[in-house]
Amino acid sequence: MIKAVRGMKDILPPETSRWQHIETVARQVFACYGFQEIRLPLLERTELFSRSIGASTDIVEKEMYTFLDRHGESVTLRPEATASVVRAFIENRLDQGAEVKKYFTIGPMFRYERPQKGRYRQFHQINGEALGGEAPEVDAELILLLMDIFARLGLTEIALVINSLGCPLCRPAYLLELTALLARKGRDLCEDCQRRSTSNPLRVFDCKSKVCQEILTQVPTMADHLCDACVQHDERVRELLGRYEVPYRSNPRLVRGLDYYNRTAFEVVTTHLGAQDAVAGGGRYNGLIKELGGPDVPAVGFAIGEERLVALLSQQDEGLALPPLLYVAVLGAAAMDQGFDLVQTLRRRGVAADLDFGQRSLKAQLTMANRRGAAFVLILGDQELTAGEAPLKDMATGAQQVVSLTDLAAICAALQGKGV
RNA sequence: GUGGGCGUAGCUCAGUGGCAGAGCACCGGGUUGUGGCCCCGGUGGCCGCGGGUUCAAAUCCCGUCGCUCACCCCA
Structure with a gap:
């Protein structure tokens, strides 16, 4: 790999x-x-x-x-x-x-x-x-x-x-003084600080060694100069x-x-x-x-x-809120075709919509909708296609209302109600 | 560059010489077309890699690679 x-x-x-x-x-x-x-x-x-x-x-x-x-x-x-x-x-x-x-x-x-x-x-x-x-x-x-x-x-x-x-x-005058002071402390400083005291003397100040910090309490800082x-x-x-x-x-x-x-x-x-x-x-x-x-x-x-x-x-804090999603559950090839069309139409109206491509059971599709955090699921099967209307399920409450498949405004309104 | 810890399922980890496991996750069923909770079942592994010891190695030994934390340094 x-x-x-x-x-x-x-x-x-x-x-x-x-x-x-x-x-x-x-x-x-x-x-x-x-x-x-x-x-x-x-x-x-x-x-x-x-x-x-x-x-x-x-x-x-x-x-x-x-x-x-x-x-x-x-x-x-x-x-x-x-x-x-x-x-x-x-x-x-x-x-x-x-x-x-x-x-x-x-x-x-x-x-x-x-x-x-x-x-x-x-x-x-x-x-x-x-x-x-x-x-x-x-x-x-x-x-x-x-x-x-x-x-x-x-x-x-x-x-x-x-x-x-x-x-x-x-700064230059202070650095000279600091370098001289550190040179005098010389051997008491940690190995890293001995190196730093010539290459980059200011850096000794944020050394984590307790010994060095103790020594530095007696050393004047830039603020004093x-x-x-x-x-x-x-x-x-x-x-x-x-x-x-x-x-x-x-x-x-x-x-x-x-x-x-x-x-x-x-x-x-x-x-x-x-x-x-x-x-x-x-x-x-x-x-x-x-x-x-x-x-x-x-x-x-x-x-x-x-x-x-x-x-x-x-x-x-926990995760951030996602835009409300409409999930379309489709049962059968004809419903898939209609569902795909519906989802695509909604998307072009600015609504987040999605569906399962797997021809899976309704239960599996609802499980997926739940996992995705969908606000609503529209259930689309052969009955709904002939009736021209389908149940729209509110995933938070479990309540369903039947909406006309041509009435996209109602579907959008339901989503808007979720606070977008 | 230096030091410590750890590498086993997608994730978190148990197993320390004798048939590779658990929880979570995933898929399916319990419900002919209704999610979350519950119950049942299932998929999934070169046990990091290479060598060695042994009748037998995830387990012991050597090497190696990787991850991780710390030093150093910095965002």
């Missing part, structure tokens, strides 16, 4: 209806906030990611699906969306105009990691990106939008965590979150894995997903567009992990 590639999952009914619901809600909220959809290639030149995400990050070092195409060009299945958004922004000259450019995109990402709960090699993100805005209001709007999506989905038991990562004015401009920016973002009653937690140890972030960084976390606890994450990436050869415009964005969101929503 040929099986799906490791880390790649089929998404099947009834789960797909939850995915549709999530994406529908997200699209509605994006529209309210003036974000427009863009659709981007899954495949990009490798260079795009190595230059944006950071050459020494884990994603670039060991997690990318990279290969040579038939012309010897190195291409990569995108591990995240922001780099592609920025590339498209530059390439299509979307920087024209004074307004902040707000886009969203939904689709699969690829990272060559060992799969585990909440982590797959192909996974899906909903991304929101606002390009061209320096103001803290842009950060706040984006976070409010993100939290609105979760609220509209009825998602509870999540927490917003925010931090400021500083900017090119204040922000420049005035960063402090003001951060305070304004928090003020706006507070005004719209979006609860958040400050975590000076929140760092993000991609090099391009600065100032605002945030995550939405939960305790219900095992080790992979982030449902969404994002931050400001002011230098990235220039870094990739575009104009020097600031930007901020987020990504929602759809698999993780689906998992959370599945835990907290």
